[in-house]
Amino acid sequence: MSNLNLSGKEILRFLNTHYEFVHSAFAAGKPHFMIDADKFMRLLHDYNAKNESKISLYRLTSEVKFCRQLSTGEYKLNRNYIPFLEYLFNDFVLNLPETLKNRYQAVFNHFTALKTETTGFRVVLLAQEIINVIEDFLSDIEGQTQRLLRDTEALKVNVGNHSAFSTRIQRANFWIDEYIIPLNGILDKERADSIVNVIIQLQQYSNERRLLSDNYELKLEFEKLYACAVNAKSELDKTLSKLTRELLPLLERIKSDSIILNGFYHFVENIDDPKAYVAALPHIVRRTKSSVTSKAFAAEAEFYIDQFSYLTPEILFNESDEDIEWLPDAAFFKEQLLKDDGVKDFYKWCLTSLEEQTENITLSKFFTLSNMLLDEDLVIEYKDEKRYEIKLADATLLMPKIKVYAKLSK
Amino acid sequence: MQSYPSEHREIVSALVDGRFVIYPNPTFVSLKLQEEEYREFFTQSYGYELVIDSEIAYLTSTEGTEKRTRDFVLFLALLCRELDYSGKNFRDAIEVGVFDMAETEQMLRQSSKCEVLEKTSVANFEDFISTWHRKNVLFRAEGQFKFTKAVKIFFDFAVNVANAKLKEAEAV
Numbered sequence: 001m002s003n004l005n006l007s008g009k010e011i012l013r014f015l016n017t018h019y020e021f022v023h024s025a026f027a028a029g030k031p032h033f034m035i036d037a038d039k040f041m042r043l044l045h046d047y048n049a050k051n052e053s054k055i056s057l058y059r060l061t062s063e064v065k066f067c068r069q070l071s072t073g074e075y076k077l078n079r080n081y082i083p084f085l086e087y088l089f090n091d092f093v094l095n096l097p098e099t100l101k102n103r104y105q106a107v108f109n110h111f112t113a114l115k116t117e118t119t120g121f122r123v124v125l126l127a128q129e130i131i132n133v134i135e136d137f138l139s140d141i142e143g144q145t146q147r148l149l150r151d152t153e154a155l156k157v158n159v160g161n162h163s164a165f166s167t168r169i170q171r172a173n174f175w176i177d178e179y180i181i182p183l184n185g186i187l188d189k190e191r192a193d194s195i196v197n198v199i200i201q202l203q204q205y206s207n208e209r210r211l212l213s214d215n216y217e218l219k220l221e222f223e224k225l226y227a228c229a230v231n232a233k234s235e236l237d238k239t240l241s242k243l244t245r246e247l248l249p250l251l252e253r254i255k256s257d258s259i260i261l262n263g264f265y266h267f268v269e270n271i272d273d274p275k276a277y278v279a280a281l282p283h284i285v286r287r288t289k290s291s292v293t294s295k296a297f298a299a300e301a302e303f304y305i306d307q308f309s310y311l312t313p314e315i316l317f318n319e320s321d322e323d324i325e326w327l328p329d330a331a332f333f334k335e336q337l338l339k340d341d342g343v344k345d346f347y348k349w350c351l352t353s354l355e356e357q358t359e360n361i362t363l364s365k366f367f368t369l370s371n372m373l374l375d376e377d378l379v380i381e382y383k384d385e386k387r388y389e390i391k392l393a394d395a396t397l398l399m400p401k402i403k404v405y406a407k408l409s410k
Numbered sequence: 411m412q413s414y415p416s417e418h419r420e421i422v423s424a425l426v427d428g429r430f431v432i433y434p435n436p437t438f439v440s441l442k443l444q445e446e447e448y449r450e451f452f453t454q455s456y457g458y459e460l461v462i463d464s465e466i467a468y469l470t471s472t473e474g475t476e477k478r479t480r481d482f483v484l485f486l487a488l489l490c491r492e493l494d495y496s497g498k499n500f501r502d503a504i505e506v507g508v509f510d511m512a513e514t515e516q517m518l519r520q521s522s523k524c525e526v527l528e529k530t531s532v533a534n535f536e537d538f539i540s541t542w543h544r545k546n547v548l549f550r551a552e553g554q555f556k557f558t559k560a561v562k563i564f565f566d567f568a569v570n571v572a573n574a575k576l577k578e579a580e581a582v
Contacts, residue, residue, distance in 0.1 A: 166576075256569075257501055261494055263568030264487035266575050271484060271526060278578070279570035282563050284479050284545070285428045285458055285469045 006065065014064045015088075018055055021047045022066070025077065026085050031093040033077040040067075040075040083139075092143030097182035100144075103137040104186060104195040111202055120218060127221045130202070131228045137195065138235050141183075145239050145247070148179060152250050165262040172255040180248050187240045196236050203229035327368045328354060334372050342405025346373065346380075347397075351390055363395045377407050415440040421448070426456065430546040430560040431467045441467055465559050481530040482542060485518070486564050488527065492517050501565075508556045511539060 015022055024043055029035045035043070048054045060066045067075045077085075086092045107130060114126040155171055189196040206229055210222035263279075270276035333353055343349040350369045354361045373380060381403040390397045415421070417437045424431055431438045441448055445462055452458045458469040486504070493500035515535045518524060532538050543550040547560045 166579075253501075257494075257499075259572045260501070260565050260568040261490060262575070263570065263572035264483075264490055266571050267483060267568065268487050268491075268523060268526065271480075274480075277571050278574035279567060281476075281479050281483060282461075282468075282567060283470045283472065284476055285426065285471045286476060286478075 006063070011064055014059075014066070017053055018047070018051075020051075021055060022085065023089060025067070026089060026091070029077050030091075033079075033082055034070070034074045035067075035077075037069070037073045037075065086143060090146065092147040097179060097186060100137065100140060100183070100186055100195075103133055103140070104193075104198065106133045107137070107195065107202075108198050111198060111205075115205065120215060123218060124221050127206075127225045131225060134199070134228055134232050138232055141239050142235070144179075144183070145242050148175065148247055149242065151175075152247060152254065155254055165258045165265060168258040169255055169262070172251045172258070176248065176251050176255075180243055180251065183243055184240070184248075187236055187243070196233070196240075199229050199232050199236065203233060326358060326365070328357065328365055330368055330372055333369050334375070337372070337378075337404065338406050342403065344401075344403050346370075346402045346404040347390055347399040348401075360393045362393050363397075366390075366392055366397075373402075373404065378404050379407055380404055415444065417441075424546075425452070425460070425467070425469045426458075428469070428545055430558065432546060432559050433465045438465075438467060461563075466563070468560070468563075478531055478541065481532050481538070482547065483564050483567060484526065484530060485532045485538070486561065487568070488518055488521055488523050489514065491523070492521055504557050504561060506556075508554050511535070511550075511553050511555060514555075 028043060061068055065078050067077045069075050110126050110130045117123050117126060155168055185191060186194055187196050188194045206222045206226040210219055210226050213219045213222060267277045337343060354365060354369060382400060384401050387398040387400050390399050417440045420437050421441050431441060449460045452460045452469060458471050461468055461470055490500040493503050518527060527533060539550050539555055542548050546558055548555045548557050
């Protein structure tokens with residue numbers, strides 16, 4: 001028999017048993033956590049059809065109070081479940097930065113009141129309230145940042161089709177303008193109205209009070225507030241670093257990358273129609289071979305030079321003038337000598353005979369003739385040792401007087 | 411021009427050849443130091459416009475569209491598209507990554523847009539990569555290649571297209 005009052009265990013058992021249903025209802029209801037009646041009934045029907053353990057509408061609305069039906073027909077998820085479910089599914093709905101700003105306002109108001117409050121009891125209440133608001137704020141901002149990071153990652157790989165690029169650019173722009181820049185503002189300690197600034201002040205104030213208070217209970221309370229402020233400061237620093245050093249550059253990157261891909265997409269789609277891709281292609285100069293002279297000049301010059309190209313090279317041999325020297329016919333002169341029947345002065349005879357036939361009697365001409373002495377059929381007689389000069393064109397000889405005649409046997 | 415730097419010949423031949431001159435190459439530094447003089451020099455001597463920023467320099471001419479540039483942008487666009495599809499950060503990959511020639515060619519062949527490439531100079535992939543290697547837009551070595559800083563002008567082009575399209579859409 002079930003308890004009449006709703007117990008925590010019962011709720012947890014419900015969540016555990018029907019985890020899939022709770023998840024699908026949560027996903028279908030986002031971001032306002034309201035679901036059309038038809039859609040809600042279909043979800044319930046589908047779930048019951050697939051699972052042995054069924055859920056009744058009565059159990060949902062009356063026993064565990066997971067949701068209730070509005071007068072307009074829709075089913076609205078119980079607000080008490082939502083933060084826990086967001087945490088369970090690690091799926092936070094983005095609050096507008098204004099919502100976060102309200103929390104700042106609450107912290108600021110409580111803090112102002114705390115500084116002027118003199119009643120110990122009220123001081124404790126205010127300090128506890130500040131701690132609660134700061135914890136809520138931290139949990140919100142942590143959830144939001146995670147959500148933004150995950151969505152950004154999803155956006156980065158969301159490449160279903162190229163027409164989605166403009167959606168990506170819009171989404172990136174929207175997040176940057178609507179979330180990141182305002183969040184940055186809330187967290188920027190340079191700005192007087194930023195929550196970080198209030199927390200820094202709170203940290204200083206609670207630090208002083210925890211040391212200076214003479215009331216033990218107040219000391220303890222300010223100790224907690226101080227710890228809360230210190231923790232909040234470091235958490236917010238981390239969040240700020242995620243936002244400005246990771247998320248913002250990532251979104252900017254997605255934006256600029258999507259712009260490039262978008263441009264390329266239009267270029268490829270209109271490749272045959274350059275006018276349609278609007279921007280002009282860079283006109284890089286073509287490679288040119290002759291850079292200094294014009295093409296026309298180069299062609300003419302080539303043509304002119306070609307005129308000469310048919311000539312075969314002439315090779316000239318430089319022949320030296322070689323005078324072929326006339327030499328006397330030794331046989332002719334020997335015949336003369338034999339006809340004369342010997343001579344008394346052979347060398348003089350040689351000279352005279354040569355002078356009759358030629359001019360310019362050289363040593364070689366003379367010897368050609370005189371060499372007939374060596375012939376075997378001539379006899380040489382040599383008695384006088386006296387010599388006389390014979391002047392030739394290129395030499396002067398000193399010769400003896402010799403007698404030459406033919407052999408007797410002949 | 412009063413005086414030429416010692417790299418003058420290198421600067422002129424590289425740029426007139428259609429190559430990109432990129433920092434930290436010493437020729438870039440010389441060119442940058444005499445930016446205005448060279449701007450004048452190229453306009454007067456060749457009728458080309460010198461485009462130079464903090465890292466790259468190249469010449470542009472107003473003579474008709476260069477088909478090879480169009481082909482290169484097409485190649486880059488499809489490569490970025492495929493990288494993005496495969497969940498990679500395409501800009502990191504293009505700006506600092508090293509690409510295997512065979513794998514890249516394969517990746518492009520698998521693209522649904524592959525038939526567009528067939529009619530362009532990209533079809534002969536080896537030659538295509540060599541051409542752009544000569545222009546200093548990419549660096550090729552041992553079956554791999556990587557893009558140089560010059561690739562950013564093509565990203566700028568894509569941004570211009572996207573912005574122009576956005577304006578068109580807004581006007582409608």
